[in-house]
Amino acid sequence: MSHHLSGPNLRSPLDDARLDMTDLFAFTVPGDRTVLILNVNPVAPTGGQAFHPDAVYRINVDTDGDHRADIAYSFVFSPPHDGRQTVTVHRATGDQARDHAAAGQTIFTDVPVNFDTEAATAESGPYKFYAGLRSDPFFADLDGIVAKFQWTGVDWGADKNVFAIVLEVPDAELGPRPEIGVWGRVSVHQDGQLKSVDRGAHPSLTAYFNAEDAKDAYNAGEPADDWDTYRDPWSAVLQHFGEYDPQAAEQALRTVLPDILRYDRAKPAAYPNGRTLTDDVTSARLTMLTGGKVTTDNIGPHTDLLPHFPYLGTPHTN
Numbered sequence: 001m002s003h004h005l006s007g008p009n010l011r012s013p014l015d016d017a018r019l020d021m022t023d024l025f026a027f028t029v030p031g032d033r034t035v036l037i038l039n040v041n042p043v044a045p046t047g048g049q050a051f052h053p054d055a056v057y058r059i060n061v062d063t064d065g066d067h068r069a070d071i072a073y074s075f076v077f078s079p080p081h082d083g084r085q086t087v088t089v090h091r092a093t094g095d096q097a098r099d100h101a102a103a104g105q106t107i108f109t110d111v112p113v114n115f116d117t118e119a120a121t122a123e124s125g126p127y128k129f130y131a132g133l134r135s136d137p138f139f140a141d142l143d144g145i146v147a148k149f150q151w152t153g154v155d156w157g158a159d160k161n162v163f164a165i166v167l168e169v170p171d172a173e174l175g176p177r178p179e180i181g182v183w184g185r186v187s188v189h190q191d192g193q194l195k196s197v198d199r200g201a202h203p204s205l206t207a208y209f210n211a212e213d214a215k216d217a218y219n220a221g222e223p224a225d226d227w228d229t230y231r232d233p234w235s236a237v238l239q240h241f242g243e244y245d246p247q248a249a250e251q252a253l254r255t256v257l258p259d260i261l262r263y264d265r266a267k268p269a270a271y272p273n274g275r276t277l278t279d280d281v282t283s284a285r286l287t288m289l290t291g292g293k294v295t296t297d298n299i300g301p302h303t304d305l306l307p308h309f310p311y312l313g314t315p316h317t318n
Contacts, residue, residue: 013197027269036281050080063175073100134312223258242291
């Protein structure tokens with residue numbers, strides 16, 4: 001999967017789907033604006049009827065290329081009541097952006113979360129925002145992957161939903177340079193501490209590269225440490241499965257380590273330069289893992305996407 005079920009043993013972190021990142025997207029739209037999307041809760045709403053009220057959902061942005069957050073948008077949700085929930089959005093910079101807690105300027109307060117098929121959106125100054133149930137844009141022949149590339153032609157995500165967090169900001173909001181780096185994180189208050197339980201940017205990394213006993217540590221880690229921590233074990237994975245030589249394996253990993261989605265907004269978004277909702281990231285990862293021996297799972301993007309904010313499709317009701 002792209003980033004679904006990113007805890008040990010192909011389960012959600014802490015066995016709680018509300019805390020499970022599924023995908024991260026970053027692309028631009030007309031009007032010199034950048035869209036950032038963080039999806040969570042695979043197979044929503046089965047895994048959880050609302051966002052976790054003790055969690056901090058976060059989109060981090062590196063504006064100077066040092067692999068550390070310079071801007072962080074944090075999303076904190078109220079306890080659900082009678083099927084309703086609200087969300088408050090914070091924008092932090094500097095040292096506050098590097099702390100996992102919600103901090104900084106409040107840019108939205110108590111915005112209603114959408115749990116039905118409506119795409120009611122909110123605006124505040126230059127920002128557009130949406131939080132709620134949408135169709136999952138992730139597409140892949142997962143059964144075929146499990147069956148060692150005996151393709152079934154079935155798109156696992158065709159009828160799935162997620163909880164989406166969608167924020168649209170002016171390009172200038174993210175610094176003067178067109179190049180940015182983006183990653184998501186989910187933390188939860190537990191035993192008096194804020195614990196990071198999921199994080200990531202590039203699709204389908206932890207599922208393929210991290211051993212089960214390494215996933216919790218990865219989810220708690222910082223991208224700035226990724227190269228030193230994961231270069232050797234992940235190179236070994238590529239050498240085993242893709243028959244890479246050591247130098248080629250290390251070169252391939254430079255695209256995904258540190259686990260930050262790099263995006264030069266002066267160029268069209270197309271993974272791994274940012275990520276749009278129609279980018280075939282499954283085929284990209286299969287190509288990488290197999291050293292080019294398997295280049296596609298023959299599944300195309302979803303056709304229910306919206307041409308306007310919040311861009312994700314209407315949730316499936318069956």
